Amino acid sequence: MGKIFVIANQKGGVGKTTTAINLSAGLAAAKKKVLLVDIDPQGNATSGLGVDKNTVESSIYDVLLNPIPMESVMIETSVPGLYLAPANPSLSGAQVEMVEFEDRDNRLKMALDPLRDQFDYIFIDTPPSLGLLTVNGLAAADGVLVTLQCEYYALEGLGQLVETLNLATQSINSQLELSGVILTMYDGRTNLTAQVEEEVRNFFPEKVYQTVIPRNIKLAEAPSFGKPIFVYDFKSAGSAAYIQLVQEFLQRESHN
């Protein structure tokens, strides 16, 4: 029975998409069957996996609005075992168009629940906001993975994010849990990183992954080739970190 995770943080540029792509691709490489759902109108998870979002005919937009089944938009990626439900630019209109629907919070959940037994894991990449698209991700998921850049503004936003997760558990999804916090763009040489890490590990003792993702230029280069880090540069520090993350993710899941 596949488990659904949403990768969320309203702070922008904190490694949500980079983690969504590399964690899901890494799990596929570990022989899991994985679906990555891109509900960010920017469509970075889509292009980061080498799919041209302007040529995608039907996308998550159609699944949420028309609706059409998720199966009809899912595509195989260049990574065996990894499937993608792509975004395209029309998704930026979805937020406003969905407001009128009675069940506007649960459109994604209704589309994903029937697919649970086809995948081991389903990941949802979200935009940097707490609007209706992200709410759909929170409603559909079993667990939230928060990527946290080791910098001041990202730390400051954590309180607001935790409040939103608590609200989500009360109003739209009582099963939702905070599955983990992943430190990204970690630079062990700076005081800033050390301060943020100390505060976050105190705040969420069990939840913060031991694995940290270092700042590594190869991770920023890989999306321009449409490839996960393992394919783009297997020997890089970024690749090693995400391989370790995949292992820790599987270990944590086996205890659940």
Added chain:
Amino acid sequence: MGKIFVIANQKGGVGKTTTAINLSAGLAAAKKKVLLVDIDPQGNATSGLGVDKNTVESSIYDVLLNPIPMESVMIETSVPGLYLAPANPSLSGAQVEMVEFEDRDNRLKMALDPLRDQFDYIFIDTPPSLGLLTVNGLAAADGVLVTLQCEYYALEGLGQLVETLNLATQSINSQLELSGVILTMYDGRTNLTAQVEEEVRNFFPEKVYQTVIPRNIKLAEAPSFGKPIFVYDFKSAGSAAYIQLVQEFLQRESHN
């Protein structure tokens, strides 16, 4: 007659707030009278200037919703000549609450226009989205400053941003122009930066500032002390770059 600029880019984490704070503080240091308006519910421009957004009684939320005059929320910052209209967490509800207003796009414009002759420059910091808050910023402004991180996803999002700006000029603000593109987190040693810079300078020949903002840890440390970079570490590369940016901004404005 004060000119109003909105700092926008729907891509997250590209240096919008860092530029909003340091450009406005730098102009104040150059004896201009400046107002910085924070319409991002994250309130990073507010905390980055040392103001505790949880103790702020009335904020931009009240200006947009009640409405109350901007003068009643404006506060003096620790930088002489720089005023702030702060955000607080209630702003995250504004987006949904404003949808019902007839004039929902122009609430900010109505609040700012009466203040034009009290300031030389007014800057608006926006959230990483193209929702109603950012639309209010586009409707209120004379010019848009786009901060662009020198990385692939940020470059990819430029097309969508330009389309949005064209739409904004047609539907909500015919005077709006693209005033400039500022390259941020620039790392001259990487191919990625060189590629992005080349593409962007070809795309917008005149608009891209000569001044680039280097990646500099001091810029990421300064907000945790609530200070602009000049006050936090005047000798840093980040400070030098923003001083140069202020000079180029004034030079470009004098030709307009």
